[in-house]
Amino acid sequence: xxxxxxxxxxxxxxxxxxxxxxxxxxxxxxxxxxxxxxxxxxxxxxxxxxxxxxxxxxxxxxxxxxxxxxxxxxxxxxxxxxxxxxxxxxxxxxxxxxxxxxxxxxxxxxxxxxxxxxxxxxxxxxxxxxxxxxxxxxxxxxxxxxxxxxxxxxxxxxxxxxxxxxxxxxxxxxxxxxxxxxxxxxxxxxxxxxxxxxxxxxxxxxxxxxxxxxxxxxxxxxxxxxxxxxxxxxxxxxxxxxxxxxxxxxxxxxxxxxxxxxxxxxxxxxxxxxxxxxxxxxx
Numbered sequence: 001x002x003x004x005x006x007x008x009x010x011x012x013x014x015x016x017x018x019x020x021x022x023x024x025x026x027x028x029x030x031x032x033x034x035x036x037x038x039x040x041x042x043x044x045x046x047x048x049x050x051x052x053x054x055x056x057x058x059x060x061x062x063x064x065x066x067x068x069x070x071x072x073x074x075x076x077x078x079x080x081x082x083x084x085x086x087x088x089x090x091x092x093x094x095x096x097x098x099x100x101x102x103x104x105x106x107x108x109x110x111x112x113x114x115x116x117x118x119x120x121x122x123x124x125x126x127x128x129x130x131x132x133x134x135x136x137x138x139x140x141x142x143x144x145x146x147x148x149x150x151x152x153x154x155x156x157x158x159x160x161x162x163x164x165x166x167x168x169x170x171x172x173x174x175x176x177x178x179x180x181x182x183x184x185x186x187x188x189x190x191x192x193x194x195x196x197x198x199x200x201x202x203x204x205x206x207x208x209x210x211x212x213x214x215x216x217x218x219x220x221x222x223x224x225x226x227x228x229x230x231x232x233x234x235x236x237x238x239x240x241x242x243x244x245x246x247x248x249x250x251x252x253x254x255x256x257x258x259x260x261x262x263x264x265x266x267x268x269x270x271x272x273x274x275x276x277x278x279x280x281x282x283x
Contacts, residue, residue, distance in 0.1 A: 160183050
């Protein structure tokens, strides 16, 4: 089965639209864009379109390429002071002259719907934070949609990045599942063995062809959360043509994890709005 992320996400967004309509205020969301990088600009516009489709007001925050670190911090402070703001994210990567970590750590924890600040990490991995990183949450929702009992399955997570691999591993281990992780430091023979024996493969490293059809066993579940552009085309980590012939369930790129990630981002914004109701009275 080839997973259809657009169809799945439309169901999530329909539910969120109902929740937004029930709120006594219009929640706001902003994605700070620095410069005019083509892929980043397209991604921001797509998130704007999705937000507005479910009733969330998108607040544009486009800054020039030559802004300073302090300029971006000032923009974050300006946005966070808007009374109906329910989510602020910073589109990455930022230009080389910007102190990225300094910028991200200014994000208030209640508005950090992308999970980018170091303050977020401490709360998330101690089980105290409200939000889950959108791509990690998307992977968990997609796995659940496969309706496969993961107990006693060999699960391999390729990559331990901040936004996908590491949190996905944490969330799955919290379900008392055994996870084998693969990083750049994993011995090649060990990596080969883990992938060959895996019943479920989750990958998010941004390296095309890291998993080939010849590497896997029949009937494997493959969640490909890796994304990169090759010759202007969006692609994932796995060789889709060969892997799809042997997998029982696979996410394509594009059209797989991506749309669900955006829906999960909006889910975090709506959750932020619902939390706001508990601390502020709206007429």
